[in-house]
Amino acid sequence: MKVPLLEIRDLTVHFPLARLSLLGRKRTLRAVQGVNLTLNEGECLSIVGESGCGKSTTALTVMGLQEPTSGEILFQGKPLTGAGAPGRKERARIAQMVFQDPYASLNPRQTIGRMLSAQLALHGIARGSEARDRVADMLKRVGLTPDHADRYPHEFSGGQRQRIGIARALMLDPKILVLDEPVSALDVSIQAQIINLLMDLQETLGLSYIMISHDLSVVEHVSDRVAVMYFGRVVEEGDWRSIFSRPTHPYTRRLIGSVPDPDAILTGARGLPDAAPIPDASRFSPDISRRPDPDEEPEPSTLVRIGENHCVRLAQ
């Protein structure tokens, strides 16, 4: 059995909340609760959900920008968090991130050439003219030109900045790319270009992606496997076909049902595909008819396999 490239085991991230009154009970925001995910080499795993579901926090934990409260993350079997975790520099060669906001993700006072070559210098990969060549290559790879290296971020459009963000992430040859809503802030016409670019790069460079998104149309198009998160927990998980052709958990069904799909609307063919059957006498967890309090203890539940590559969360 091949060791998965990345394993997230029982990841939990809690944030302390202000007490409601001076002597009130301590409250915690359970942003991520016992999440288990694996990423295999060469695949694209998407984590979907709405705001507050914990997908971004999970991504930040993988990147080392957020400490987990408990649980562990393993890269090729070796720990990425906790004791024995590698330092920042070593981490940088393992996983890199493409950020959501193309306008805030570049230092306005650095030319992009400088920004890209500084990384090479830091890791001792290349200096001087060799670094310049590598930067030029990378810019071409993401669809820009080498003379863009001397420009400042404000001289670029949103789509171009996102390309620069991708170039930055790839500069250090990481194995994993975490994409945090990579196209949400872009116009529709630019989205297509960036998505195509990301797919091409994945194939040519043999990368593995974790994509965080709320945009299901893009997710369906790009992913190999999908995990649906709701208030800190994975409620359904599987390969893309299972998730989109047999969405089972009520939350997944609600998500897919809310996507305003022009064709479906105009032809009146509104209707979700059938769900996969679940064992008798079990019910889905959590109950999505009421909005859970982020502070309350979650009910005991477990991910149950309902298909070859398809799990859903049921109450115990």
Add this chain to the structure above:
Amino acid sequence: MSGAPSEPMLPDPVLSVRDLRIGVGRGNELLHGVSFDILPGETYGLVGESGSGKSITGLSVMGLLKRPLQVTGGSVVFRGQDVLTLGRRARRKLRGDRMAMVFQEPMTALNPLATVGRQIAEMFVIHRGMGWAQARRKAVEALESVRVPAPEERARSYPHQLSGGMRQRVMIAIALACRPDLLIADEPTTALDVTVQAGVLELIAELCKAEGTAVLLVSHDLGVIANMCRRVGVMDRGRLVEEQDTRALFENPLHPYTRGLLAARPRLGSRSPAGRGRLTELDQVVTGEERGREAPTLTTPRGLRLEASA
């Protein structure tokens, strides 16, 4: 299509924009002459990407364009009157009363220091001359009509205590309080979670239909437009390049830009089991020259219709 005398005539449009031009500074034109009509009770969508000019069109109808942007030509005829020729005071009286607007980011559009009940009640006090006590009662009714649970309690809440979807409902309540003739909704659901979006759009559609309020919906999301609008205008780089009935637009887009826009979006359920295909990129469908510049407006003539409502 000129009609035979026996067919019913169209009512006068509630909004008639003709050759609207907006510029910034000297010589920089952002909107190059946009024209469209909205009939009473109709939902009309304006779709385009950022920089297309759709938002500033909506703002100029309301009279909310901020310096240095300004209208440099054309007319905006609302209920028979060119509002661009009205003085500031007259325009202000129309706002909130006869024409209202709902914005993308409810948190910045609502006053953080006043309860939502008060903000709705204000509309009645200012535009209908009601007393505060009566206005507050009406405000609770308004919250109920936008389906906010526990409306009396909610009326005493401040905007920051409500979720995004709730705040948007409050904005809708404020906008529709005086039963305006025209509601302009500028990306009303873009900042909301996708499961909340559908509810808010349904609400707008339902309330406007009940009161006969015409809606100008500005959005970049074709799905939202398809959901809500009877007719759609496609904008690109300051020009209206195509205008059709929504269904016709999706089935048979006329302008290359529209075709490119429709093709670029991944459709749910369109991925083949064989593997990932590439998305069609806009410049594979429409070249730079075909965009914006001197592109003729392709519209289907507004046929005579039996019902004028969406």
Add this chain to the structure above:
Amino acid sequence: MRVRFNFALGLVLALLVIAAAISAGWIAPYDPIFDADLMNSEMPPSWAHWLGTDGQGRDVLSRILYGARVSLTVGLVSQLINSCIGTALGVSAGYFGGWWDDLVNGLTNVMLAIPSLVFALAIMAVLGPGLPSLLIALGLTNWSWTCRIARSSTLSLKNQGFVQAAKTAGFGDTNIMRTQILPNILGPVLVIATLGIGGAVLAEAALSFLGVGIRPPQPSWGNMLTDARELIRTAPWASIFPGLAIFITVLGFNLLGDGLRDMLDPHMRTRRT
């Protein structure tokens, strides 16, 4: 545009003072300390002495020109020290947060509560009078606003993508504070520094007036005011002109700072279409 006018006027005045300070050695008609002609003391402005003479027959104009050196040195150097201290504390507090942030905030609050002149006075009492002690004393008392501004700017930058990106690229914290954060907060810090120069000049004048700053016979606008205290009736020009010099200098730098702030402000706000 009104904004530009502020900046232009401030710049002109500031440059005037700087020019006076630099060229004092060449253009001052008399020696400020030794050309003391008691026979000609308390003389009103005349062709020989454009601004008159003081109680000891020294030329007021020359003393003012040399005094400009003192004021400017104190203003610029002490403000530089202030900015360094304030920026270092503010950026690190904002970046690291936690107990260090709490500590720096507490310290800043204490400093803001103590009247700065009193604090400077206390330090001068320990260090003794003179220019170096003055620079240290003023440098240590007025860093609080710079610290506040640096901290809040750092906080708003800290969670922007490019700072996080630098972390993920493997850069260390010191490097990030230096290359990512610092260049982006210089704007507000510069504005505060410029506005602080005027304050420093006033403080120097006050301390020298009280006798703990620059000791006579070295001319300083402050101690010129002290000397001229008794001469208000007989030789008012000995107080008026140093006072005017202080006024022009402080006004000039304040306008400069205001103008800078207004000019930098709109550019810092990124507009999204």
